[in-house]
Amino acid sequence: MSNKADYIGRFAPSPSGPLHFGSLVAALASYLDARSAQGLWLLRMEDLDPAREPPAAAAQILSTLDAFGLHWDGPVIYQSQRLSAYADALATLQERGLIYSCDCSRAHIQVMGGVYDNRCRLRRLPPTSGALRVVVPDEIFDFVDTIQGPQQQNLQRECGDFVLRRKDGLFAYQLAVVVDDAFQNITHIVRGSDLLDSTPRQLYLQKLLGFPSPNYAHMPVVVNDSGQKLSKQHFATPLDLQQPTAQLLAALQFLGQFPGLHPDPHLATALPAELLAWGAAHWDIQAVPKLATIPLQSDS
Ligand code: GLU
Numbered sequence: 001m002s003n004k005a006d007y008i009g010r011f012a013p014s015p016s017g018p019l020h021f022g023s024l025v026a027a028l029a030s031y032l033d034a035r036s037a038q039g040l041w042l043l044r045m046e047d048l049d050p051a052r053e054p055p056a057a058a059a060q061i062l063s064t065l066d067a068f069g070l071h072w073d074g075p076v077i078y079q080s081q082r083l084s085a086y087a088d089a090l091a092t093l094q095e096r097g098l099i100y101s102c103d104c105s106r107a108h109i110q111v112m113g114g115v116y117d118n119r120c121r122l123r124r125l126p127p128t129s130g131a132l133r134v135v136v137p138d139e140i141f142d143f144v145d146t147i148q149g150p151q152q153q154n155l156q157r158e159c160g161d162f163v164l165r166r167k168d169g170l171f172a173y174q175l176a177v178v179v180d181d182a183f184q185n186i187t188h189i190v191r192g193s194d195l196l197d198s199t200p201r202q203l204y205l206q207k208l209l210g211f212p213s214p215n216y217a218h219m220p221v222v223v224n225d226s227g228q229k230l231s232k233q234h235f236a237t238p239l240d241l242q243q244p245t246a247q248l249l250a251a252l253q254f255l256g257q258f259p260g261l262h263p264d265p266h267l268a269t270a271l272p273a274e275l276l277a278w279g280a281a282h283w284d285i286q287a288v289p290k291l292a293t294i295p296l297q298s299d300s
Contacts, residue, residue, distance in 0.1 A: 007039025
């Protein structure tokens, strides 16, 4: 892609179901951060896993964003159409001897506390068997998150060699996200804190592939009464297309954009476009709570 602006942000939903309040918060935060900087806001469908994607979900996401006034710039990118780019990136790493096959089970890795012990590194399994992992160094990757502050992770000790192509042949999120953020010239990523600990892996892949690293801001994710992230898998209530203003106001509140005040009563009856313009004009990313999670208020 050839667009080079000072600020290019994005929203990258996985079309595994309709958007819910948690997705609205993520979309809104990335949108307002981009618009308040006169930046572009791109849309990418992360549709890499057909078994988890109801056929109408991607189209439904587009019409929901539209109903909420969240209009994106340029064409929508579909990861399902970008498989050759992921294969090329993987081949580059393979040529450098950084990729190996692994037939370890998920249960084995769970026993290790989620940190892979790299046991297949030296086994030289044929490339057709199992998942493909990338070798990570015993090195700290650090960055300053705009919301959550300084972060660091030793990839070998806290993560281990990680999967770039799954056993079922599907490309992993970590590879696709890095290839596409570079392809779309993304400069700023605003997303949920559930992805905070993925960021060092992504910084590492960017370094290996010679891509620039964007700025990162991880906002709190909305959780239900049991502390689970609202998700399509947990059947979170879909957004109500008839009430965009009320839900946008609740999302702005969640993002700390009405500090100590009740929103201007005029906003309660505003159209989504007016509310978004107000939100962009008043956007203060430092007012977003520096928390990993926030429970859903029952009236959101
Ligand atoms: N597709 C991911 C999700 O829906 C978001 C990926 C990202 O923002 O990097 O949770």
